[in-house]
Amino acid sequence: MDRFRMIFQYFQSNSESVMNGICGLLALASVKMYTCFDFSCPCLPQYNRAYGLGIMFIPPVILFLCGLILNRQSLVMLDEWRRPQGHRKKDLAVIRYMCSSIMQRAMVAPVAWIIVTLLDGKCLICAFSGSMDPEKFVGFANVTPVQLEQLLAKVPCKDDELMRNNMSRKAVSRYLRCWSQALGWSILLILIVAAFLARWLRPCFNQDTLLQARHWSNYIDIEQKIFEETCCEHSRLFAHKCILHFFQSMRQEIKLHSFNLPRQGEGDEGEEDLLQGITDQHQVNKLLKTWYYEKPPLDVS
Amino acid sequence: MDKFRMIFQFFQSNQESFMNGICGIMALASTQMYSAFDFNCPCLPHYNMAYGLGILLVPPFILFLLGFVLNNNISMLAEEWRRPHGQRGKDPAVLRYMFCSMAQRAMIAPAVWVSVTLLDGKCITCAFCTSVPVEALGNASHPLLSQGEIQRVLARIPCKEIYNGQELIANEVAVRYLRCISQALGWCFVLLMTTLAFLVRSLRPCFSQAAFLKSRYWSHYIDIERKLFDDTCAEHARSFAKVCIQQFFEGMSTDLVAARCHLPRKASADMGEASKKLLGITDQGTMNMALKSWHRCKPPLHLHPPDLPSGNGWVGEGQPPVHSSAPRRETAAYYSSV
Numbered sequence: 001m002d003r004f005r006m007i008f009q010y011f012q013s014n015s016e017s018v019m020n021g022i023c024g025l026l027a028l029a030s031v032k033m034y035t036c037f038d039f040s041c042p043c044l045p046q047y048n049r050a051y052g053l054g055i056m057f058i059p060p061v062i063l064f065l066c067g068l069i070l071n072r073q074s075l076v077m078l079d080e081w082r083r084p085q086g087h088r089k090k091d092l093a094v095i096r097y098m099c100s101s102i103m104q105r106a107m108v109a110p111v112a113w114i115i116v117t118l119l120d121g122k123c124l125i126c127a128f129s130g131s132m133d134p135e136k137f138v139g140f141a142n143v144t145p146v147q148l149e150q151l152l153a154k155v156p157c158k159d160d161e162l163m164r165n166n167m168s169r170k171a172v173s174r175y176l177r178c179w180s181q182a183l184g185w186s187i188l189l190i191l192i193v194a195a196f197l198a199r200w201l202r203p204c205f206n207q208d209t210l211l212q213a214r215h216w217s218n219y220i221d222i223e224q225k226i227f228e229e230t231c232c233e234h235s236r237l238f239a240h241k242c243i244l245h246f247f248q249s250m251r252q253e254i255k256l257h258s259f260n261l262p263r264q265g266e267g268d269e270g271e272e273d274l275l276q277g278i279t280d281q282h283q284v285n286k287l288l289k290t291w292y293y294e295k296p297p298l299d300v301s
Numbered sequence: 302m303d304k305f306r307m308i309f310q311f312f313q314s315n316q317e318s319f320m321n322g323i324c325g326i327m328a329l330a331s332t333q334m335y336s337a338f339d340f341n342c343p344c345l346p347h348y349n350m351a352y353g354l355g356i357l358l359v360p361p362f363i364l365f366l367l368g369f370v371l372n373n374n375i376s377m378l379a380e381e382w383r384r385p386h387g388q389r390g391k392d393p394a395v396l397r398y399m400f401c402s403m404a405q406r407a408m409i410a411p412a413v414w415v416s417v418t419l420l421d422g423k424c425i426t427c428a429f430c431t432s433v434p435v436e437a438l439g440n441a442s443h444p445l446l447s448q449g450e451i452q453r454v455l456a457r458i459p460c461k462e463i464y465n466g467q468e469l470i471a472n473e474v475a476v477r478y479l480r481c482i483s484q485a486l487g488w489c490f491v492l493l494m495t496t497l498a499f500l501v502r503s504l505r506p507c508f509s510q511a512a513f514l515k516s517r518y519w520s521h522y523i524d525i526e527r528k529l530f531d532d533t534c535a536e537h538a539r540s541f542a543k544v545c546i547q548q549f550f551e552g553m554s555t556d557l558v559a560a561r562c563h564l565p566r567k568a569s570a571d572m573g574e575a576s577k578k579l580l581g582i583t584d585q586g587t588m589n590m591a592l593k594s595w596h597r598c599k600p601p602l603h604l605h606p607p608d609l610p611s612g613n614g615w616v617g618e619g620q621p622p623v624h625s626s627a628p629r630r631e632t633a634a635y636y637s638s639v
Contacts, residue, residue, distance in 0.1 A: 037420065042481035043474075044438070051481055058488045065495045069502055078506040160473065231518055239526035243533050288514045 015073075015221060019105055022070055026109040030063050034116050041126035041156035045149045048156070052127025056117050060110030067106030074102050076224050094220070097213035111191065118184030121177035122156070129155040132172055139168025320406055323371065327410040331364055335417050342427035342459040346452045349459075353428025357418050361411030368407025374524065375403060381523055395523070398516035405501075412494050419487030422480035423459070429479060430458040438478060439470025541602075547580075549600045553591050554581030 042051055068074050077098040080090070117123050130152045134140035140148055154160045155172050163169045202210070343352055369375055378399045381391070418424050431452050446454070446469070454466035458475050466472075505513060558581065582588055 038422075040422075040477055040480050040484070042477050044478065044481075047478075047481055051485070054485065054488065058492055062488075062492050062495045065499045069495070069499055075502070075506060078503055079510065082507050082510070157473070157477070161471075232521065235518060235522040236525050236529070239522060239529050242526065243530050247533065247537075285515055288518060289511050 015218070019071060019073065023067070023105040023108050026063065026067055026070070027112040030059070030109045030113045031116055033059070034113060034120070039122050039126075041122070043154045043157040043160060045130055045153040048130055048153055049127045052123045052125075056114065056123045056127070060113050063109040063113055064106050067109055068102065071102055071105060073098060073221060076221050077102060079224070080220055091213075091216060093209060093213045094216045097210070098217045098220075101217075115184050115188050118180050118187065121180040124180035124183075125173055125176045126156045128176055129153065129172060132175075136175075137168045137171050139166055139171075320372075324406050324409045327364070327368060327371070328413040331360075331410045331414045332417055334360070335414060335421070340423050340427075342423070344457045344460040344463065346431060346449075346456045349430060349456055350428045353424045353426075357415065357424045357428070361414045364410040364414060365407050368410055369403065372403050372406065374399065377524055377527060378403065380527075392516075392519060394512060394516045395519045398513070399520050402520075412490075416487055416491050416494075419483050419490060422483040425483035425486070426476060426479040427459045429482075430475065431455045433458070433470065433475050433478065435470050438474050440468065545600060545602065549595070550580040550582065550591065552600070553587075553594065557581065557587055557590075 037055075039055065041048060077095060080098070081095050083090075130149065132140075132152055132155075134143070134148055134152075140151060143151060151162065152172070154163050155169050157163060158169075338356075340356065343349060378396065381399070382396055384391075433455060435451070435455070451469070454464075454469055455475075457464045457466065458472060458479075461472055464472050582591055
């Protein structure tokens with residue numbers, strides 16, 4: 001029993017830190033994915049923008065969905081949201097709290113990807129090199145529009161034969177990279193200030209509602225874990241009884257032929273209490289169905 | 302028993318994380334396999350597509366099958382599927398749950414291989430280099446080249462060292478174009494897989510949560526029951542062997558007493574604990590005879606009840622009725638196959 005208590009206390013105090021850990025790992029994974037990914041701009045007029053913006057926005061969507069999938073609490077929240085009311089009322093504040101904490105954690109990895117992309121600059125250079133104003137850059141001023149489109153589209157490709165030593169290419173590239181990095185740092189600054197303000201100003205608004213919502217969301221999480229643990233314990237005891245009965249019936253048959261088996265361990269009366277009279281398939285099914293359709297009221301007096 | 306309980310609870314609570322760990326390892330292994338694999342496009346018109354698409358699609362199929370083979374629960378599923386009804390009905394929902402959870406885990410490594418392949422771009426470049434739109438990207442009106450010649454030139458795009466079609470279409474332009482398409486396909490594939498996984502996971506609580514809880518409980522139960530049964534049988538085998546061997550030594554000892562007219566030491570009232578364990582065998586010659594007898598003539602798998610004094614336990618005294626040995630034989634065969 002003590003061991004159970006230790007393990008449950010660990011889970012209670014650390015389910016937040018486990019989720020924070022997963023969140024951090026996913027952010028690191030997103031940075032690693034970006035560095036491993038071989039960015040290669042097509043350098044063709046119609047494809048550049050789609051490629052550049054695609055690389056900037058599609059992986060964040062994937063990372064966001066991954067963040068939702070890997071977070072255990074999202075299932076708990078959905079369960080609580082969709083369950084029938086039964087004897088226990090639903091508190092929308094708790095569901096909202098859980099939803100917002102899940103979303104916040106899931107947003108970290110996509111934001112990390114976007115910021116790393118902007119600070120690196122390749123995506124923006126690829127996407128917007130074709131929209132540059134040629135008047136600003138000497139090498140592109142006296143060129144026909146068709147040629148201009150082709151030349152500008154080739155700016156992200158340093159090794160292209162037309163662009164190899166082109167000074168104007170470097171100018172365009174530096175210009176776009178400057179904008180990209182400025183955007184990246186601004187977004188990072190805004191997010192950090194917003195997070196700081198949100199954390200600092202939160203105690204000024206509805207602190208008691210927040211404490212309640214946090215307590216009951218932790219409670220729902222722990223209750224779910226304990227239910228699963230209890231089901232496991234129950235199924236283990238159920239299996240144990242089932243096998244003992246089987247061996248006992250075998251033993252009776254064998255006793256008829258003067259064949260003495262060494263005595264097995266005696267059935268524990270204590271385990272009868274743990275099984276709580278639930279000893280067949282229909283009773284277990286009924287129990288599980290009742291747990292879902294009519295959760296008991298939060299009253300253990 | 303407490304130790305068993307602890308171990309079972311550990312496995313039960315961590316079975317999911319154990320299986321997830323195996324999934325993750327297989328996914329990493331598939332990435333490592335891809336980077337270790339030396340991709341060599343043949344650069345010939347009809348072979349390129351077969352090679353490229355083969356490398357894209359055959360290893361995932363192998364990884365999928367490997368995912369099933371490495372999963373211990375596949376034998377449990379097969380057993381449950383094929384067993385006769387007997388006194389316990391079969392629930393198809395449980396079988397479906399077990400199969401789905403195994404298939405989902407087995408799909409991860411192939412999906413990783415396909416994503417990594419598409420994001421890298423070599424396979425698609427190799428497979429589709431002959432379909433590059435030359436009119437848009439190069440000089441389609443190149444004279445003196447028949448269609449077949451053009452195909453042969455385009456097929457050499459992945460092999461930069463032997464490429465001789467720079468006037469037709471620049472190698473870098475074609476490679477960049479194909480790689481762009483490949484990476485777009487790769488990201489779309491990853492997005493599709495992630496969206497599917499998200500939908501499967503999030504729509505379940507909305508629809509069949511009660512049925513899901515039931516299937517999950519009974520599939521865990523079947524697993525635990527199988528493990529407990531194996532352990533109970535092992536315990537039984539241990540006790541069986543212990544009694545069998547004890548009766549063998551007792552039989553030997555009684556026999557030797559009868560043959561050599563030694564005083565039966567077992568009758569001594571003040572015998573110590575250790576002396577009792579010697580079972581009446583107290584010198585080298587007797588021990589050697591016991592060992593020889595154990596090797597040459599093992600006792601039958603038949604434990605006599607303790608109140609009936611047994612004589613030559615290993616020479617084969619009064620045998621029980623034949624048909625009662627059948628359950629014993631089956632049990633013994635079961636043990637040996639385990």
